[in-house]
Each structure stands twice: as C-alpha cells, then as structure tokens.
Amino acid sequence: MGYAIEVNNVIKKFKRGSGLKKREIVAVNNATFEINEGEIFGLLGPNGAGKTTLVRCIATLLIPDSGTIKIMGKDVLKYPLFCRRQIGLLTSGERTLYWKLSAKDNLKFFAALYGLDKKETEKRIDYLMELLGLKEVQNERVEKYSSGMKQKVSLARALIHDPKVLLLDEPTLGLDPQFARFLRDFIKNVLNRQERKTILLTTHYMDEADELCSRIAFINQGRIVDCKTPEEYKRDLPHSEVLEIKTTLITNAKELEENLSKIPTIEKVNITTQNTITHFKIILPRAEQVLSDVISEVQKYAKILAIDVNEPTLEDVFIYITGRRLTEDTKEELELE
Amino acid sequence: MNFKAQLRIVISEFQKSIKIWLAYPILLVFWVIAPLMWLLPFIFQGKALVGGMHSEAFKNLTGSPNYLPFVLIGAMVSTYIFSGLWGVGNSLREETYWGTLEYIIASPASPILVLLGKTLAEFLYASVNVGLQALLATLFLGLNLTITKILPVLVIVLLLVIGFYGFAIAFAGLTLLIKEAHGWVHTIEWVFYLFSPIRYPVEVSPITKTLSALIPLTYALVAIRTIILLNKNLGDLHKIIFILLIMDIVLLLGGYIIFRLSERRTKVAGTLGQY
Amino acid sequence: MNQSLRNLLKEWFAKAKHYLRAIWLENLKEWKIELTYKPDFIRGLIDPLVYALPYLLYGIALVGGRTSENLNRLVGTNDLITFVTLGYIFVGFLNMALWAMGFALRKEQHWGTLEAVFAAPVPRWVFALGMALHSTLHQGLMIFLQIIVINLIFKLTIHPQGILPSLVVIGLMLIALYGFGLMIASLTLILKQGWLVSEALSGIMMIITPIAYPLSVLPVFMQKAALFLPTTYGVMTVRHFLIGEQMGFSLWTSFLRLVILGIFWVGVGMLIFEIIDRRTRRSGTIAHY
Numbered sequence: 001m002g003y004a005i006e007v008n009n010v011i012k013k014f015k016r017g018s019g020l021k022k023r024e025i026v027a028v029n030n031a032t033f034e035i036n037e038g039e040i041f042g043l044l045g046p047n048g049a050g051k052t053t054l055v056r057c058i059a060t061l062l063i064p065d066s067g068t069i070k071i072m073g074k075d076v077l078k079y080p081l082f083c084r085r086q087i088g089l090l091t092s093g094e095r096t097l098y099w100k101l102s103a104k105d106n107l108k109f110f111a112a113l114y115g116l117d118k119k120e121t122e123k124r125i126d127y128l129m130e131l132l133g134l135k136e137v138q139n140e141r142v143e144k145y146s147s148g149m150k151q152k153v154s155l156a157r158a159l160i161h162d163p164k165v166l167l168l169d170e171p172t173l174g175l176d177p178q179f180a181r182f183l184r185d186f187i188k189n190v191l192n193r194q195e196r197k198t199i200l201l202t203t204h205y206m207d208e209a210d211e212l213c214s215r216i217a218f219i220n221q222g223r224i225v226d227c228k229t230p231e232e233y234k235r236d237l238p239h240s241e242v243l244e245i246k247t248t249l250i251t252n253a254k255e256l257e258e259n260l261s262k263i264p265t266i267e268k269v270n271i272t273t274q275n276t277i278t279h280f281k282i283i284l285p286r287a288e289q290v291l292s293d294v295i296s297e298v299q300k301y302a303k304i305l306a307i308d309v310n311e312p313t314l315e316d317v318f319i320y321i322t323g324r325r326l327t328e329d330t331k332e333e334l335e336l337e
Numbered sequence: 338m339n340f341k342a343q344l345r346i347v348i349s350e351f352q353k354s355i356k357i358w359l360a361y362p363i364l365l366v367f368w369v370i371a372p373l374m375w376l377l378p379f380i381f382q383g384k385a386l387v388g389g390m391h392s393e394a395f396k397n398l399t400g401s402p403n404y405l406p407f408v409l410i411g412a413m414v415s416t417y418i419f420s421g422l423w424g425v426g427n428s429l430r431e432e433t434y435w436g437t438l439e440y441i442i443a444s445p446a447s448p449i450l451v452l453l454g455k456t457l458a459e460f461l462y463a464s465v466n467v468g469l470q471a472l473l474a475t476l477f478l479g480l481n482l483t484i485t486k487i488l489p490v491l492v493i494v495l496l497l498v499i500g501f502y503g504f505a506i507a508f509a510g511l512t513l514l515i516k517e518a519h520g521w522v523h524t525i526e527w528v529f530y531l532f533s534p535i536r537y538p539v540e541v542s543p544i545t546k547t548l549s550a551l552i553p554l555t556y557a558l559v560a561i562r563t564i565i566l567l568n569k570n571l572g573d574l575h576k577i578i579f580i581l582l583i584m585d586i587v588l589l590l591g592g593y594i595i596f597r598l599s600e601r602r603t604k605v606a607g608t609l610g611q612y
Numbered sequence: 613m614n615q616s617l618r619n620l621l622k623e624w625f626a627k628a629k630h631y632l633r634a635i636w637l638e639n640l641k642e643w644k645i646e647l648t649y650k651p652d653f654i655r656g657l658i659d660p661l662v663y664a665l666p667y668l669l670y671g672i673a674l675v676g677g678r679t680s681e682n683l684n685r686l687v688g689t690n691d692l693i694t695f696v697t698l699g700y701i702f703v704g705f706l707n708m709a710l711w712a713m714g715f716a717l718r719k720e721q722h723w724g725t726l727e728a729v730f731a732a733p734v735p736r737w738v739f740a741l742g743m744a745l746h747s748t749l750h751q752g753l754m755i756f757l758q759i760i761v762i763n764l765i766f767k768l769t770i771h772p773q774g775i776l777p778s779l780v781v782i783g784l785m786l787i788a789l790y791g792f793g794l795m796i797a798s799l800t801l802i803l804k805q806g807w808l809v810s811e812a813l814s815g816i817m818m819i820i821t822p823i824a825y826p827l828s829v830l831p832v833f834m835q836k837a838a839l840f841l842p843t844t845y846g847v848m849t850v851r852h853f854l855i856g857e858q859m860g861f862s863l864w865t866s867f868l869r870l871v872i873l874g875i876f877w878v879g880v881g882m883l884i885f886e887i888i889d890r891r892t893r894r895s896g897t898i899a900h901y
Contacts, residue, residue: 112350385682
C-alpha cells in the first residue's frame with residue numbers, strides 16, 4: 001500500500017502587519033510526514049500551532065514557500081486538479097455554506113464543481129442525505145438548520161465526489177458534545193472502516209486524537225515534533241505518573257517552577273493559570289516519593305486546593321515533549337488563525 | 338474535465354446565483370426603481386432651467402434637444418455597469434463572507450468558469466431590471482421605444498458588457514488581495530459618473546470630453562443615444578463598434594491575466610478566506 | 613434652604629459635566645474609528661463633490677452657459693451654478709440624518725458594543741446627542757470642502773451678509789433632522805434590510821427637497837409633501853439670504869415652520885426610539901445582528 005499524503009520539508013511563512021510593525025511569522029516550519037492509505041492520521045497541537053496552514057497547503061489553498069506535498073503520489077503544485085479531486089475538505093465554523101439555498105441546492109452546486117453529472121449527483125445526494133439523516137430537511141434553506149445540521153451538510157459536501165482522502169480541520173470545534181460524539185463515531189466507523197477513506201484530522205482535543213487516530217503527529221510552533229501511534233506515545237513515559245495540583249493564584253510561577261524542577265526525580269513541570277486558579281502538572285516516576293517536598297514548596301507560594309495522581313494521558317506526553325499544554329495559545333500565533 | 342462537465346459548472350453557478358437572488362426579491366424591486374428615482378431630479382432640473390422639455394443648447398452638444406430620453410438612457414445603460422460592478426466585481430468578496438470561497442477554490446473547477454456563470458446570471462438580472470425600467474419609462478415618462486431599435490441597441494449593450502465583465506473579473510481577482518473592495522467599487526462608480534455621459538453630455542467641457550474617451554461606456558452611450566434619438570442604424574456607427582471591439586479584447590484578456598495573477602498571489606500571501 | 617439649593621446646583625453641574633463629557637467622547641470615539649481607515653475617510657470627504665458636479669455640468673449643458681432666464685423668472689436669480697451648489701449642501705444634511713445618524717446604532721450593534729453602551733449610566737439621549745454632534749461636524753467638514761472646490765472651479769457669487777442668518781436657519785433645521793435621524797437609527801435596529809429604508813427615503817427626499825430646482829417645478833402633491841421636510845425650508849431660506857431666491861412665503865413663516873417641524877420630528881424620533889428600545893429589551897433582541 002502506498003502513501004495517500006506525503007509532506008516533505010514544507011515551510012510556509014506569512015508577512016503580517018505593516019510599516020514598522022511588519023514582521024514574518026513562520027506558520028509551518030519544515031514539516032515532514034507521510035500518511036498511509038486507509039489510516040486516520042491526527043495532527044495534534046494547540047491553537048495557532050500551524051495545523052490549519054498545513055491543511056490549507058495540502059488542499060491547494062496555499063502555496064508553500066518551499067517543500068513538496070504529494071497526494072496519491074502526485075505533486076499538488078504540478079497536478080492541482082488531480083489532487084483536488086482526491087480530496088474532500090471540512091473545516092470548522094458556522095459559515096461555510098450558502099444559507100439562502102437548501103442543503104440539496106448547495107450540494108448540487110458543488111457536485112458540478114467536482115465534475116459530477118446529473119445522474120451521479122442525484123445518486124450521491126440521495127445516499128449522503130440518507131447516511132447523515134438529513135433526508136427530511138434537504139429542501140429547506142440552510143439558515144433554518146441547527147449548527148450540528150449545518151456541519152452535517154458541510155460533511156456531505158466534503159463527501160459529494162466520493163474522495164479517497166478527507167481533510168478534516170477541527171471538525172468538532174464549537175459543536176455541542178452530543179453532536180461531536182456523533183461526528184467522531186461517524187468518522188471512525190462509517191468513513192474509515194466502511195468507506196475505507198484516508199483521513200487527516202487536525203484537532204486540539206487530545207481525547208479526539210486518542211480515540212480516532214492510528215498515528216498522531218504533534219505539532220508545536222509550526223514544527224512537527226514527533227509522530228507515533230498513541231500507544232507508542234504513552235510508552236514514552238514508562239512507569240511515569242502525573243501529579244496534578246490546584247492552588248490559589250500564584251503570581252511568580254516561574255520561580256516556583258524552577259524550584260520544583262530541582263527536586264530529584266521530577267522530570268517536567270507545567271504551570272498554567274486560569275480564572276485565578278493555578279494548575280500544576282508534574283511528570284515523575286513515583287509521586288509518593290516526593291509528595292511532601294512538593295507540597296511544602298508549593299505551600300510557600302499559595303494555598304493548595306486539590307491534589308491528584310494520575311496515569312499519563314496523551315496531553316501529558318505533549319507537555320513532556322513540548323513543555324506546553326494543548327489548550328495554551330500565544331498571541332502571535334492566534335493572529336494566524 | 339470534458340466540455341460537458343465544464344458547461345455544468347457554468348450552469349450550476351448560474352442557477353445558484355439566480356436562486357440566491359430570488360431569496361431577496363426586495364433587491365430586484367430596488368434595482369428597478371432606484372435608477373429611475375435617481376434621475377427624476379434631472380428632469381425637474383431641466384424643467385426649471387429651460388422651462389420645457391427641449392433645449393437648444395443640448396441639441397448643439399448631443400444632436401437631440403430632448404434631455405429626458407438622454408438621462409433615461411444613461412440611467413438604464415448604467416444599470417448594467419453598476420449592478421455588474423457589485424454582482425461580478427464584488428462576488429468573490431461575497432463568497433468569502435459566506436465562507437464558501439475556499440471550497441470553490443479547493444475544487445477542481447476553474448474559478449474562471451464559476452465567474453462566467455456569475456457573469457451570465459448578472460447579465461440576465463440586469464436585463465430584467467432594464468427591461469422593467471424601460472416598461473416603467475414607456476408607461477410613465479413617455480419614452481418611445483420602437484421594436485426595430487431594440488436589436489441594434491442590444492448589440493451595442495453586448496459589446497459594452499463583454500468588455501466590462503472582463504474588467505469586473507479582473508476586479509474580482511483583486512478583491513481577493515485588497516480587503517476594502519467596497520470602497521474601490523465606489524471609486525469606480527465615481528469615475529463613471531464624472532467622466533462618462535451617464536448624467537450629462539461630456540462635450541460640455543474639453544476636460545470631461547477628453548477623459549471620457551478612455552471609458553467604453555462613453556462610446557456605448559453615444560451609440561445607443563444615436564440609434565434611439567437620431568434614428569441612425571448600426572452601419573452608421575461602424576467606427577464606434579470597432580473601438581468597442583478593440584476595448585473588449587483588451588479588457589477580456591487583461592481581466593483574465595489579472596485574475597490569474599491575483600489568484601496565485603492570494604495563495605502565496607495566505608489571504609484567502611479572510612474577511 | 614440656601615444650603616439645599618446649593619447642593620442641588622452642585623449636583624446639577626456635576627451631572628451636566630458628566631453628560632457633556634459623554635457626548636464629547638462619543639463624538640471623539642467616532643472620529644477615531646473613522647480615521648483608522650484613512651482611504652475610506654478621504655473617499656467619504658470627496659463623495660458629495662462627485663455627485664454634485666454632474667448636476668452642475670448637466671445644468672450648463674441644458675442652457676449653454678451658467679445663467680438661466682427661466683430660473684430667473686421662477687425665483688428671481690439666474691445663476692444656476694450658485695443656485696444648485698447651495699441646494700446640494702442640503703443633500704449632505706439629508707445624508708447626515710439618513711446614513712451617519714441613521715446607522716450609528718446599527719454599527720454599534722454590528723461591533724457588539726451596543727449593549728455596553730446602553731448599560732452605561734447615562735440617559736439614551738446623551739448618546740443620541742453624541743451621534744448627532746459627530747455626524748454634524750463630519751458633514752460640516754464635507755460641505756466646507758465641497759464649497760471650496762466648486763468655488764475654485766466656478767466662482768460662486770453670494771451676499772456675504774446672508775451668511776450669519778443662513779447659519780441660524782441651518783441650526784434650526786438640524787434640530788428637526790436630529791429627530792428624524794433618531795427615528796431612522798431606531799428603525800434600522802429592528803429592520804433586517806435597514807439600508808433599503810434609508811436608500812428609499814433618501815431617494816424620495818432628494819426628489820422633493822428643491823435642491824437643483826425651485827419648489828414650483830414639482831408636481832403639486834410633491835410640493836405639499838415637501839412642506840413637511842425641514843430641508844425644504846432650510847434650502848429655500850438659505851438661498852433667499854445668499855442669492856435672493858423668492859420663496860413664495862415670508863421669512864417668518866419659514867422660521868415658524870422650522871420650529872414646529874423641529875418639535876414634531878424630535879418628538880417622533882424620541883417616541884419611536886423609546887418604543888423600539890422597550891421592544892428590543894423585552895424580546896431580548898438588542899444584541900442580534
């Protein structure tokens with residue numbers, strides 16, 4: 001079996017701002033990975049890590065500054081039309097459809113763009129509306145739909161030409177939990193298992209990546225920092241535990257972080273603050289051994305609200321590798337989104 | 338993609354545009370009535386300044402003393418230009434606003450075919466508008482349109498809009514790069530109002546006369562007024578027709594090239610889909 | 613007694629200071645936002661000029677010069693350039709009420725700031741006055757530029773002693789236009805296609821306000837309708853002072869009607885604003901866009 005997508009040393013920079021404030025932002029920095037046919041490949045990283053830029057390069061919406069991208073063995077810049085036919089694209093966000101048209105009219109239009117003839121179009125629309133449970137409402141204007149239904153129509157559009165490869169960019173962002181659940185099951189069971197589609201999924205929800213993906217690439221500040229199966233990632237932290245502490249607000253967290261890192265056996269410390277509560281994640285072999293040291297150190301700075309010891313999750317691996325949480329984002333990177 | 342599939346793209350876009358317009362019937366009413374409403378002050382001004390419906394000074398400049406049909410024709414023909422400027426020139430901006438542009442660009446369809454569909458829809462839309470305007474003008478303002486003049490006028494209108502839509506396609510491409518497109522639409526509107534004989538005979542001043550020679554609309558308006566008001570036929574207008582043809586070719590080719598360049602530039606700069 | 617009066621005065625002054633500051637800052641805020649995108653700002657300044665010039669050139673084409681005997685017969689002045697230019701100033705005032713003020717609230721709604729503005733501890737009319745102040749200053753600047761440029765091209769001739777009374781007339785007219793603008797601003801909050809309402813109203817008002825022609829050339833029903841518009845009296849009285857237009861009614865009638873119209877439109881504006889404000893607060897649609 002060959003590769004469905006090959007990404008080779010891709011670099012993409014943007015110029016932002018004007019005049020004195022003009023500067024260059026490296027959105028994707030030398031990314032390289034391959035996706036096998038038939039697998040669900042995850043691109044996991046915090047907001048602004050460069051996931052969307054990478055997906056847009058693959059979808060031929062952006063031209064990389066350097067590097068090559070191949071879809072089913074063909075270069076996206078040399079054979080854009082071939083590549084576009086292989087790809088179905090789904091992005092997050094409310095507005096990606098013609099609200100003044102019905103679901104069916106939206107799909108008919110895009111079917112024509114993909115070169116489907118009348119008969120095929122009817123057949124595909126029928127099939128997809130049935131599959132997604134939209135049959136009853138397919139002639140109603142999209143503006144009347146709930147956001148979950150709109151996302152279903154967007155998904156149907158991504159599937160209208162029966163593509164081999166699906167690019168799903170944060171597909172569950174902003175959806176209610178129940179519908180996000182439906183979409184995840186649908187991606188795994190219907191799209192991947194039944195229809196044998198190759199799927200590139202970007203997300204900053206680690207549960208989503210863990211549950212769906214056969215392999216995951218961690219992306220941070222435009223770089224692919226690692227690429228493995230979820231199980232392999234978890235094996236990266238052999239015999240480790242994660243000590244989680246919540247305290248009242250700590251202002252000089254940097255100093256405390258340094259002090260904690262000095263305690264023997266502690267491998268990684270991550271501190272974040274949200275709504276006046278400071279969260280600690282400390283990765284170490286056995287929490288029990290140093291618990292009292294940690295507590296007495298932390299108590300110098302704030303009042304402890306809760307302590308917990310857990311098995312490492314994918315997010316802890318991400319912290320272990322990058323020192324950052326998936327839910328963090330930096331100002332500069334946000335401008336890219 | 339074979340010819341049939343390409344044709345389907347054009348037709349689908351055409352149908353889509355029409356369906357979206359039908360969702361806003363009030364806009365159709367607006368575009369029929371507004372241009373006529375805007376020209377009423379010109380009729381009253383004429384009455385105030387010359388006391389009747391004929392002006393000798395006007396005849397010296399335009400060949401016909403009737404100022405009412407002069408401004409009527411200006412309003413009707415410019416409807417094609419202004420609705421095309423919004424309907425084609427601003428259409429990709431609109432797709433960006435709807436969030437659908439990225440999906441069009443990500444498909445294997447050529448965006449030029451999509452724009453062609455939009456252009457055809459726009460032409461139909463403007464023609465319905467102008468047709469209804471002509472009807473209203475005939476009923477209430479005493480415009481005299483004989484059937485035999487409609488065909489030659491249509492030929493000139495076609496020659497005008499082919500080049501203009503080329504320009505609008507170039508403009509559509511540029512809107513992908515420039516965010517404040519509506520401001521530019523206004524600026525272009527100004528140029529047309531000031532330097533082409535939509536609302537007044539440009540011959541009134543040597544400055545406006547010279548500048549108006551650069552705008553295709555000037556030739557089209559002169560030709561259409563000559564046909565309707567001075568009873569000439571296409572044969573008498575071969576010089577103007579030739580100039581319009583040359584302008585069409587230049588504008589269509591230029592439009593295509595500028596669109597292609599901007600499309601590529603957008604993908605490098607990463608501004609696609611930003612609103 | 614004396615003490616409490618002093619306290620009352622003190623309180624009153626504090627309140628007045630607070631409100632005046634709010635009005636001024638609302639005005640400043642609008643300028644700052646407009647100036648963030650300079651090409652649009654400059655384009656906005658030139659806009660009225662572009663639409664005024666075809667009127668003038670058309671006039672010249674009609675009579676083959678800048679004097680019209682027929683105009684002289686109708687209103688007692690033959691200089692069509694000055695006549696039309698002075699008239700065109702009032703298009704600017706109409707635009708102020710219909711667009712600048714008319715969309716001030718809608719803009720806040722679009723930016724998502726309307727709720728915060730309305731939650732502030734100042735009466736709503738303070739905000740309305742801030743809007744009015746900004747629109748007037750902005751429009752004033754545009755009109756000033758327009759007159760300067762047209763004067764450079766065509767040389768206008770006016771009676772300079774008429775300038776001061778003209779400003780008084782314009783001031784009186786503005787009060788009525790503020791009321792009108794407030795009504796539009798409220799309506800655009802609840803109408804989805806608010807710009808169509810403004811577009812239609814501006815089309816109609818541009819026809820029946822005697823801008824480029826005397827009132828008497830309009831059909832009778834339009835002349836009657838024009839008498840309800842403050843701009844009709846504004847344009848005719850200003851031209852009366854500056855170029856001696858014969859109005860067909862006395863100066864006192866004109867002033868009196870402007871005052872009546874002022875009271876009428878401010879009343880209507882405030883009433884409609886109040887109704888819509890209550891409605892949106894009950895139905896909770898104020899933040900909707």
